[in-house]
Amino acid sequence: MDIKVLKAQGYSQRAVAKMLRVHRGTVRRVWDEGAPMKYRRRPRVSKLDGFKEQLLSRLGSHPGLRATRLYREIRGRGFAGGYETVKRWCRSFRREKRAREGTVRFETSPGLQAQADWGETRDVRFASGEVVRRYFFALVLGYSRLRFVIYLPEITQSWLLWAHMRAFDFFGGVPERILYDNPKQLVKRPRPEVVWQERLLAFASHYGYLPQACWPYRPQTKGKVENAIGYHERDFLLGLDPLPADDGELNRRALAWCEEVAGRVCASTGVAPWERFAEERSHLRPLPGVAFDCRSVETRRVLREALIAYASNRYSVPSALVGRTVTVKESFDATLHVYADTDEVAVHTRLRGRGQVSILPEHHAPLWKALGRLGQKKRRTAAPPVGASVSLWRPPLVSVERRPLGVYAALEGRA
Secondary structure: OOHHHHHHOOOOHHHHHHHHOOOHHHHHHHHOOOOOOOOOOOOOOOOOHHHHHHHHHHHHHOOOOOHHHHHHHHHOOOOOOOHHHHHHHHHHHHHHHHHHOOOOOOOOOOOOEEEEEEEEEEEEEOOOOOEEEEEEEEEEEOOOOOEEEEEEOOOOHHHHHHHHHHHHHHHOOEOOEEEEOOOOOOEEEOOOOOEEOHHHHHHHHHHOOEEEEOOOOOHHHHHHHHHHHHHHHHHHHOOOOOOOOOHHHHHHHHHHHHHHHOOOOOOOOOOOHHHHHHHHHHHOEOOOOOOOOOOEEEEEEOOOOOEEEEOOEEEEOOHHHOOOEEEEEEOOOOEEEEEEOOEEEEEEEOOOOOOOEEOOHHHHHHHHHHHHHHHHHHHHHHOOOOOOOOOOOOOOOOOOOOOOHHHHHHHOOOO
């Protein structure tokens, strides 16, 4: 028991001394004391005090500088202390800096938000031995942590929108909002006021969600998908065995991996994503009846040879379109569709490489017929009269005069 506690309870000094078995003088000394004085350590003078301003300036402009480098710099300016002093100060500085930059995880209600991200991987190896560069796209539902991952041959706007559609099909619905970084494929200008690409706005309107941009250089804003991408690379892509035969098998196995991981307990929520998704599914917006046309759209002018140029190669179209402008749409199965107004006039398999030509015979058949008629007309005009003899001999292109050898002898003075 404490003397002051017993005093507050109404006991006398004699009674307190008897209860605690201490001398009455001890009780009397404590009886009227105020609050105990706090011990204050006198500030220590450090040899580093005169150099801290320089250290702060250097770490502010170059945060990655190591303590050994900083120690050499200030020692050249007269610092008399040791390396351990500088190392302890740098460690304390960085610890306080991380504490100031700490973030609080933001949890969202079911169906409210998803986070999207994509990146590049250069070491995708197929069973044939071919090593290719591929781009992965990931979309993670914020509440359930259910994730979708797919690999793309290109990172164009069309391929990104197509990957969104595959993710919506996997989820069976659309979240209310999707949080993005600030990529040029989707954002015209990130700050101060975000200006989205028109095609993304049309896509978002078609599926009924609101695009949102996070602050530049703040990956923590969408930490759910950032963590999902790192986990996918370590748990799926690294050491992938057996090797996939092609892109189709790679994406089928990536989708199977997403379904498998959804059955594991999430470290952040303590619940498997499939379990929380059972609650979140009903909060997703339904898919529209008609899918958005994500194909890339470009226009081309038909050349005199009834060909169009596309991606450094040429493709045939009906000869009747020579001189007209047509629309070219590239599908995601590596086919090109050519339209004149709204009518589809040609379908080609896209050529890989440069300087190649794809010609469908039916496109140039009218040209060959016209050439054939022109050739027949010329032959009829130049045909000899009936019964006349035709000589196949052609005179030489250059006429040479023939002289007797005596001429050359006279020129030499021997005649």
